[in-house]
Amino acid sequence: MRVGVPREIKSNEHRIAMVPAGVDALVRAGHEVMVAQDGGHGSGITDQEYLDAGAKIAPDNAEVFAWADMIVKVKEPLPEEYALIRPGQTVFTYFHLAASRELTEAMVESKGTCVAYETIEDKNGRLPLLTPMSEVAGRMAIQEGAKYLEKPMMGRGILLGGIPGVEPAYVVILGGGVVGSNAAKIAAGLGANVAILDVNLDRLRYLDEIMPGNVTTLYSTQYAVREQCRRADLVIGAVLTTGARAPVLVPREYLAEMKNGSVVVDVAIDQGGCIETARATTHQDPTYVIDGVVHYCVANMPGAVGRTSTYGLTNATLPYVMRLARHGVVEVAKQDPGFAKGINVMDGKITCEPVSEFFKLPYTPLSALIG
Numbered sequence: 001m002r003v004g005v006p007r008e009i010k011s012n013e014h015r016i017a018m019v020p021a022g023v024d025a026l027v028r029a030g031h032e033v034m035v036a037q038d039g040g041h042g043s044g045i046t047d048q049e050y051l052d053a054g055a056k057i058a059p060d061n062a063e064v065f066a067w068a069d070m071i072v073k074v075k076e077p078l079p080e081e082y083a084l085i086r087p088g089q090t091v092f093t094y095f096h097l098a099a100s101r102e103l104t105e106a107m108v109e110s111k112g113t114c115v116a117y118e119t120i121e122d123k124n125g126r127l128p129l130l131t132p133m134s135e136v137a138g139r140m141a142i143q144e145g146a147k148y149l150e151k152p153m154m155g156r157g158i159l160l161g162g163i164p165g166v167e168p169a170y171v172v173i174l175g176g177g178v179v180g181s182n183a184a185k186i187a188a189g190l191g192a193n194v195a196i197l198d199v200n201l202d203r204l205r206y207l208d209e210i211m212p213g214n215v216t217t218l219y220s221t222q223y224a225v226r227e228q229c230r231r232a233d234l235v236i237g238a239v240l241t242t243g244a245r246a247p248v249l250v251p252r253e254y255l256a257e258m259k260n261g262s263v264v265v266d267v268a269i270d271q272g273g274c275i276e277t278a279r280a281t282t283h284q285d286p287t288y289v290i291d292g293v294v295h296y297c298v299a300n301m302p303g304a305v306g307r308t309s310t311y312g313l314t315n316a317t318l319p320y321v322m323r324l325a326r327h328g329v330v331e332v333a334k335q336d337p338g339f340a341k342g343i344n345v346m347d348g349k350i351t352c353e354p355v356s357e358f359f360k361l362p363y364t365p366l367s368a369l370i371g
Contacts (some may be wrong), residue, residue: 001325006061007039012283014306016040017072020053027054041204043310052263087111096247111348120342127235132312136302138182142264145234153203161191172228175238237266244354246271260292270295
């Protein structure tokens, strides 16, 4: 199979979907790989390293898309890439289709096969290709939140961990999954007082066992969310509904009750955001203020730490890329029901039910297309 790795074009996106070790593994297995020129620059990987591993280097993304049977990316295609996707071509990346009707309709029109990292499940129902970037985003959420609590950044002027004789910041984390638990770990390690809210009591029991004493677990209700937002210096939105739009947990009215200069970091922005006033921002222009609350809603947070994120992501994706290159998307889907859940669009049909329901677009079960 011909595997193409384009250069990411999203604002300040420094990841790439394959490292030289992945190229080497694919070439050794008899496949061909083409990487766009300077695609690895943001992750500290040179074109020569890809050439040494056996890849071809293309001058631009258009050539990569035109040549490849399967495109392996990091972020969703942007409008300038829509027309590059061919009928029957497999695109393997983070799609987050429920966050964009425009993207969803463009992928349907392309008649390509859209395999979304974020909806693939393993045999235990976990999300193995979302996990590494959720780990990065959860840890970064505290790093960024701490920065924007500084007064020059329009924050309250609070040091997250405080000092002897001065209380630390109060951090509220909405969601106790991978993002939330990683955020809590970093915030607690810095000395903040932390509250994690979730609706899964078993998850809360687990977190209560493993977290240090400055982390409190709370059952999530709208009453509790409102009360905690009033107390918070920093709120982390870390909820996830697989394949669907994130639920809005913090309506605009709660914002007006928050402290002036408090900060919200909505990690769920890739799926539309869990804070009503959230809108996607970029690393170039990461924040805005509404009702005195600083909003950080960068839609590709891990892209800022390209090297860490690239290696973390490709550790997880490479086994899937190898299987797809060897067997093709249809055969892998037949063999692996968890992988099949990653196929969101095929042959111009939406095969991810949450996406079709959210946009009220026709849904076609994958089984009707592949048997």
